[in-house]
Amino acid sequence: MKFIVTTTRKPDAAQENFAAQISARLDSKFVRREDFSFDALKKIHDAENILLVKKNSLSVMTSEGELFFHPNTAHLRLKNLREGRPDRLIDALKISAGSKVLDCTLGLGSDAIVESFVVGAEGKIVALEKNPLIFEVVGHGLKNFSEDSPHILEAMRRVKIFNVDCEKFLASCADNSFDAVYFDPMFRRPIQKSSGLNAIRPLADDRPLTEKIIAEAVRVAKFRVVLKEHSGSEEFARLGFKILDGGKYSSVSFGAIDKVYRLL
Ligand SMILES: C[S@@+](CC[C@H](N)C(=O)[O-])C[C@H]1O[C@@H](n2cnc3c(N)ncnc32)[C@H](O)[C@@H]1O
Structure with a gap:
């Protein structure tokens, strides 16, 4: 299962640092989001899933939608x-x-x-x-x-x-x-x-x-x-x-x- 790590558009420094940290820990690639859509990023990096670092939470953009935590x-x-x-x-x-x-x-x-x-x-x-x-x-x-x-x-x-x-x-x-x-x-x-x-x-x-x-x-x-x-x-x-x-x-x-x- 190949995945990349990225942030929302216009991330702050904390988001970028956290994304870089997680990608190193999970041995995956941190990709700067810039203005790319998720579909474009998946295509460019040949990734099935994207781990998305938001301001206060994490999500995975899967083929079946967004996986996020909510109690x-x-x-x-x-x-x-x-x-x-x-x-x-x-x-x-x-x-x-x-x-x-x-x-x-x-x-x-x-x-x-x-x-x-x-x-x-x-x-x-x-x-x-x-x-x-x-x-x-x-x-x-x-x-x-x-x-x-x-x-x-x-x-x-x-x-x-x-x-x-x-x-x-x-x-x-x-x-x-x-x-x-x-x-x-x-x-x-x-x-x-x-x-x-x-x-x-x-x-x-x-x-x-x-x-x-x-x-x-x-x-x-x-x-x-x-x-x-x-x-x-x-x-x-x-x-x-x-x-x-x-x-x-x-x-x-x-x-x-x-x-x-x-x-x-
Ligand atoms: C149906 S979900 C569990 C839902 C959970 N009870 C809840 O309240 O959200 C099953 C989860 O177990 C994980 N899982 C399946 N087999 C496992 C295993 N052998 N060891 C650890 N986790 C496993 C799956 O990846 C999946 O995330």
């Missing part, structure tokens, strides 16, 4: 939780204040923010993202986004993220080191109306999960491993997940594998 769905879910309504993911993970969660598929970060809000400052959320561009955009947003209420900003800032394949990260984790491990992979059959995910599609790692990854997750989880997939997905049975009740009329389902402890 929009997390915002509504936190409002519901604060008003005492349930959240299907939180119920599936069975987490509460103080829990430790390994979220293996950061994506746009909405689930990680909601998990972080629920576990609070005494808990821990570690979230993993394989794609470096998604990681940069969402990582920058989690750290710098500032137009929201304090409880959502605090939840965002507490998420610890790593740009790594979850298989590699899981291999480095001790047994039972997180209360719950969560997977929200790219669905085997994409839900087209999920337009929030459209711009992520050309970048996201869409390989299916393997039995080996799930076995590692079961080793690392103290209580539960949770998978989100489209309703009716064969992935639940293939990977050994029990489909959880609820959301009967929803296009997505959650499945769980519980750790079973024998009483001595």
Whole structure:
């Protein structure tokens, strides 16, 4: 996947410095924007994607549109939780204040923010993202986004993220080191109306999960491993997940594998 780094037209010095820094870190080319359109820049530099440094945020210009960070769905879910309504993911993970969660598929970060809000400052959320561009955009947003209420900003800032394949990260984790491990992979059959995910599609790692990854997750989880997939997905049975009740009329389902402890 070839990409270049550029800025908006008429950038300030901070934007240019930041763009140069990121391109060096990601081993890609920093190109001065001048007056070129994105299409022209992609053509000239034979690039599939453009990492765009704006004044206070990062975006990726993909073939499916602009990928940018916004805590929009997390915002509504936190409002519901604060008003005492349930959240299907939180119920599936069975987490509460103080829990430790390994979220293996950061994506746009909405689930990680909601998990972080629920576990609070005494808990821990570690979230993993394989794609470096998604990681940069969402990582920058989690750290710098500032137009929201304090409880959502605090939840965002507490998420610890790593740009790594979850298989590699899981291999480095001790047994039972997180209360719950969560997977929200790219669905085997994409839900087209999920337009929030459209711009992520050309970048996201869409390989299916393997039995080996799930076995590692079961080793690392103290209580539960949770998978989100489209309703009716064969992935639940293939990977050994029990489909959880609820959301009967929803296009997505959650499945769980519980750790079973024998009483001595
Ligand atoms: C459907 S999105 C996750 C959406 C996320 N739950 C949210 O709330 O925005 C799946 C993400 O997981 C990433 N991913 C897929 N396989 C991965 C792996 N093996 N290791 C790390 N990240 C992975 C993809 O690149 C993609 O960004």
